[in-house]
Amino acid sequence: MKKSYHTLKLWTIIAIFAFCSLYIAPLASQASSFDVEAESAILVDFETGEVLFAKEADISLPPASMTKMMTEYLVLEAINNGDITWETTTEISDYAYSISANNNFSGVGLRQNVDYTVKDLYDAMVIYSDNATTIALAELIAGSEGEFVKMMNAKAEELGLRDYEFVNSTGLNNGSLGDNYPEGTDPEGENLMSARDTAKLAYHLIKDYSEVLDVSSIPNKKFEGHSMDNWNWMLPEHDSQNFKQFSYEGLDGLKTGHTDLAGYTFTGTAERDGQRLISVVMRTNSIEKRFTETAKLLDYGFNNFQSATLIEAGHQIEDESTLPVAKGKEKAVQVEAGEDLQQIIKDGEEENYSVVYEFDEDVLNEDGTIEAPFEAGTEVGKVVLTYDGEEDFGHLIDGEEVSVPLVTSDGVEKSNWFVLMLQAVGDFFVDLFESIKGLFN
Incomplete structure (x- = not known):
């Protein structure tokens, strides 16, 4: 039994x-x-710039109207610099008018011989992805779209984009512009950006000019009687029943795009409980898919990642936290993390992180000592976070690292002249003894 x-x-x-x-x-x-149905995609934590997911994120693809984010950046920069104001007015050129009158392009129906404010043109560009208002703004800022394209590429380099080429301000194919393609560009040229660069552009746009979200989150607005429904169907404020299935809590931007070559693209951003994420999907196969895959990306980020304090201020690495002191009343001093080190991490990944010390050579002597006197809390380097897990997608900003200051735990006073003299004499005889001993070895 x-x-x-x-x-x-x-x-x-x-x-x-x-x-x-x-x-x-x-x-x-x-x-x-985890995967998404897009040729290229990326998910980024806005606060830290950490890449939480990437799929073929460095291949250059046509971004379609996501190109307009660079135009938005340059418009907001011109306003911030005082070159133009929201009330500045401009008329519509023959080129911009021809684009507005073309039913193949999204447009609000601009008229010539009418003074339009920068604010009206900008809102139509951001909310309705209007191509003609985008061209009008480019011409206002740079004199011509060709000159504006030069500004776009220069700004891309300044912001650290790597896999890009701008050939016009709108994201249309140059071939569709006829003889109006911007001077100095390929008549059949395409705007190109990688998903990583698109996310980087969105990151800088939100970081430098957060007011962009005030407009990108508007679901509908009138333009001279024309109703502009935001192409971003994920906005929770959309009142159309057709869009309710795509509504996403906390989403307030940023830019959709579509051409035959680009497919359906979308740069989304949402904030929940103080955490903002930026997502990019490129070359999805339907207008609906770009939103469902964005929701999948954002859900993955919000549900699986959280900000954690990996080390607290005062943390020391065992057996590595003693720094020799020169000319001090103490021969050594303890070093420690000067502040808490926080990082966005995937659930269950805590043990894949560790820290190392990187001492500042400009603070220490050639022999690796710190010279007295100095106070407690003197910065001598940094505590750098390292990761040895399998899912390392890197950081959005090149060369960026997660670190906190490495500081001295205590202060050390300088020894008086007599003690220093005795130390110098002692060092002399120690060196002499070592030299003589070396002769017999």
């Missing part, structure tokens, strides 16, 4: 294990194989 009981218990354990394996293992596999 006792033997039967143990046999039954063993088979029960085996059955439970097998049952758990069926349900737990697939979930773990699914979590590690």
